[in-house]
Structures are given as structure tokens and as C-alpha cells.
Amino acid sequence: xxxxxxxxxxxxxxxxxxxxxxxxxxxxxxxxxxxxxxxxxxxxxxxxxxxxxxxxxxxxxxxxxxxxxxxxxxxxxxxxxxxxxxxxxxxxxxxxxxxxxxxxxxxxxxxxxxxxxxxxxxxxxxxxxxxxxxxxxxxxxxxxxxxxxxxxxxxxxxxxxxxxxxxxxxxxxxxxxxxxxxxxxxxxxxxxxxxxxxxxxxxxxxxxxxxxxxxxxxxxxxxxxxxxxxxxxxxxxxxxxxxxxxxxxxxxxxxxxxxxxxxxxxxxxxxxxxxxxxxxxxxxxxxxxxxxxxxxxxxxxxxxxxxxxxxxxxxxxxxxxxxxxxxxxx
Ligand SMILES: [Zn+2]
Ligand SMILES: [Zn+2]
Numbered sequence: 001x002x003x004x005x006x007x008x009x010x011x012x013x014x015x016x017x018x019x020x021x022x023x024x025x026x027x028x029x030x031x032x033x034x035x036x037x038x039x040x041x042x043x044x045x046x047x048x049x050x051x052x053x054x055x056x057x058x059x060x061x062x063x064x065x066x067x068x069x070x071x072x073x074x075x076x077x078x079x080x081x082x083x084x085x086x087x088x089x090x091x092x093x094x095x096x097x098x099x100x101x102x103x104x105x106x107x108x109x110x111x112x113x114x115x116x117x118x119x120x121x122x123x124x125x126x127x128x129x130x131x132x133x134x135x136x137x138x139x140x141x142x143x144x145x146x147x148x149x150x151x152x153x154x155x156x157x158x159x160x161x162x163x164x165x166x167x168x169x170x171x172x173x174x175x176x177x178x179x180x181x182x183x184x185x186x187x188x189x190x191x192x193x194x195x196x197x198x199x200x201x202x203x204x205x206x207x208x209x210x211x212x213x214x215x216x217x218x219x220x221x222x223x224x225x226x227x228x229x230x231x232x233x234x235x236x237x238x239x240x241x242x243x244x245x246x247x248x249x250x251x252x253x254x255x256x257x258x259x260x261x262x263x264x265x266x267x268x269x270x271x272x273x274x275x276x277x278x279x280x281x282x283x284x285x286x287x288x289x290x291x292x293x294x295x296x297x298x299x300x301x302x303x304x305x306x307x308x309x310x311x312x313x314x315x316x317x318x319x320x321x322x323x324x325x326x327x328x329x330x
Pocket of ligand 2: 072075
């Protein structure tokens with residue numbers, strides 16, 4: 001669907017019947033088209049790509065650049081195949097590119113580091129192993145490839161019609177980027193800000209030490225820009241960036257408050273806390289024990305991210321004992 005002049009949204013399905021889509025965008029220009037994000041590598045995704053391009057009267061051949069906002073499988077998985085089909089150059093942030101091999105090519109070390117981190121945060125070792133395996137399984141929907149062009153904050157990609165500035169927006173992922181056209185006031189923002197979902201933030205071996213703090217700073221960064229249309233990686237296109245950002249910050253603050261309250265009862269690990277609070281989807285009404293292993297892993301990683309913020313703010317103290325980290329209110 002051509003949402004605004006020159007910007008086409010294609011909806012690429014998740015694999016295995018998961019009822020979700022990645023929004024990818026084809027941005028038309030006098031000197032070629034730019035594709036923003038790719039979707040998972042699955043036969044359904046390739047089929048959807050072909051079909052949606054055909055309906056939009058677009059073709060693979062006209063795509064000259066494939067910009068990957070971040071290397072999560074739903075944005076990066078199909079990049080290698082699309083590069084071949086389009087003959088295009090893959091563009092991503094330097095930091096994100098540096099994470100590809102350890103995440104998708106040989107992930108044994110990363111998986112081990114993740115498992116150790118989970119155990120040291122109170123996850124029973126058998127459960128931590130299942131969480132590790134659940135994460136590794138999704139790698140089959142990613143064909144890893146290295147980018148042709150590395151970009152940094154402030155760089156520009158132009159296709160003659162759109163001048164897209166790269167905004168480095170770490171938080172959801174450390175090398176996450178948004179694309180911003182200041183003349184047309186368009187923001188392509190991957191998973192940084194979504195209208196109907198709160199972006200996942202979590203501490204894990206590739207996240208950096210304070211992803212929640214990074215995220216809040218990155219949100220402020222995009223809020224400095226005048227924006228008329230926001231094109232997110234999932235869910236509807238919207239124009240109320242400021243209002244939506246405030247809602248997300250309120251949700252994050254509520255999460256932090258909830259964690260601080262749980263800690264009023266005494267010393268706890270991140271896993272103890274994850275068990276005591278409600279989880280998405282369903283806006284916090286799903287209990288930890290009802291989540292799949294991948295979601296449980298994300299829940300524990302998210303609790304650690306908020307705990308790090310609370311420690312940073314001086315509200316909570318972290319204690320290390322016998323290889324386990326516990327937290328208490330100050
Ligand atoms: Zn993501
Ligand atoms: Zn995503």
C-alpha cells in the first residue's frame with residue numbers, strides 16, 4: 001500500500017503461522033528505491049514479498065539499497081535472499097554489523113554467556129538451558145550476511161527524492177537505527193517506537209550494560225525532530241510521535257515502579273521478580289509460568305534492564321554472592 005507519496009508499505013508474515021507481520025517499506029526515488037527492513041527468512045516471506053511488490057507495481061530490480069534497522073530476525077532474516085534478488089547493497093550500523101557472527105554464524109559462545117547470565121540471575125539451570133535452546137532455534141529463519149555499507153549517526157542515504165539521515169537509536173538493540181527525512185518529516189523507526197506495542201528492552205550478552213537508559217536517551221533524540229509520519233516496523237503508521245513516546249515512557253516508569261514494589265518484600269533475584277509480575281502479551285495479565293521459554297528469557301532480561309536503571313538511580317542495591325546477583329531496596 002502506498003501510504004504517502006513514494007512510500008509503500010509491504011506486510012511480511014512471520015514464519016510458522018505466528019500471527020504477526022513485519023512492516024517493510026519501499027521508498028521510491030529518481031535514482032532508485034530504498035528498502036527499509038526485510039522480514040524473516042521463510043518461504044512465506046519470499047512469497048509475500050513477490051506478491052506485494054507486484055500489487056504495488058514495484059520490482060526487486062528497482063531496489064538499490066536495503067537498510068536494516070537492526071539485526072533481530074524479523075528485520076534481518078531475509079536480507080541475504082533479498083540482496084540476491086534485488087542486486088542491492090545492504091546498509092546497517094557498524095555496531096549492529098559487529099554482532100552478526102556471534103549471534104547467527106557461531107552462536108555457541110553467545111548461547112553459553114546467555115545461559116550463565118540467566119543462572120546468575122536466579123533462573124534454575126534446567127530452565128536456563130531450555131531458554132538458551134529456544135533462542136537458538138529461531139536462527140534457522142535467518143540467513144546471515146554482512147552489510148556492504150556501514151553507517152554511523154548523521155550519515156545520509158539519498159535516492160534523489162528522499163534524503164534519509166541515519167539516527168543511531170540504541171536501546172531495543174545497540175546498533176538500532178532510524179531513518180529521518182527532515183524535508184518531508186518522515187521517520188522510519190524499526191522497533192524504536194510502535195503505536196500498539198512497547199518495544200522490548202533487555203540486558204543480555206550483546207545489549208550493552210544499560211539498554212533501558214540508552215532507550216530513554218534515544219527516545220529523546222528522535223523527539224527533537226519534527227515528524228509528520230512515523231513508519232514503524234510493526235503495527236500501524238501514525239503521526240503522534242510525542243504522545244506515543246510519552247505513553248511508552250509512562251509504561252516503562254510503571255514497570256520500574258512495579259519492580260521496586262516487589263523488592264519492598266526483601267532480597268530477590270531478577271528471576272524471582274519476573275515470576276511475581278504480569279507479562280505481555282495481554283498487557284501484563286500473563287503470568288511468567290504461562291510464558292514460553294523464549295518469552296521467559298525476554299522477561300528475565302527485561303527485569304534486569306529495569307533493575308540496572310533502579311541501581312543507577314540509587315533506589316536499589318545489587319549484591320553478588322556465590323555467583324548469584326540479588327537486589328534489595330535501599
Ligand atoms: Zn527488534
Ligand atoms: Zn521487530
